[in-house]
Amino acid sequence: MKSAQPSVSTTGLLGVWTLATVAELPQVRAELRRQLAAGTADPDAAGELVMLADELASNGLRHGSPPVQMTVSTTATGWLVMVTDGAGTRAPAEAVGRDPALGGLGLHMVAAMGEDGGWFPDRGRKTVWATVSASAA
Incomplete structure (x- = not known):
């Protein structure tokens, strides 16, 4: 995962959530699905967005430092998901050489589903981001 800020412009805001535990x-996910269903989003693309957002937020809660803030915005071609946690000095690390049954493949999933992604530190916090196309692959 590259260290860079997103270069995509946002056109609207779907939501901002502050999370303390994975139980939230x-x-x-349900709120994000409702918002997407109220619009004209392709159901398959919307499902990918929800899964990607869940993975990034889950990673922030499990491997970062809560509270975690997740922002989902619209772009000209889809959505931008940004997840910020308190582990500003710890880069996201993809699981390499691990048995898939042991987990740790979330960033691989994000890379496969997203169009672009990265991370950047800012004032002691870390933001991991990814973009998703509004049309299903």
């Missing part, structure tokens, strides 16, 4: 993620 089902409610966030």
Whole structure:
């Protein structure tokens, strides 16, 4: 995962959530699905967005330092997900050489689903981001 800020412009805001535990993620997923269903989003692309957002937020909660803030914005071609946690000096690390049954493949999933992504430190916090296309692959 590259160290860089996103270069995409946002056109709107779908939501901002502040999370302290993974137990809050089902409610966030449901709210995000409701917002997407109210619009004209391709159902498959919307499903990818929800899964990617869940993975990034889950990683921030499990491997970063809560509280975690997740922001989902619209772009001209899809969505931008940004997840900020308190582990500003710790870069996101993809699991390499690990048995998939042991987990740790979230960043691999994000890379496969997202169009672009990266991370950057800012004032003692870390933001991991990814973009998702609004049309299903």
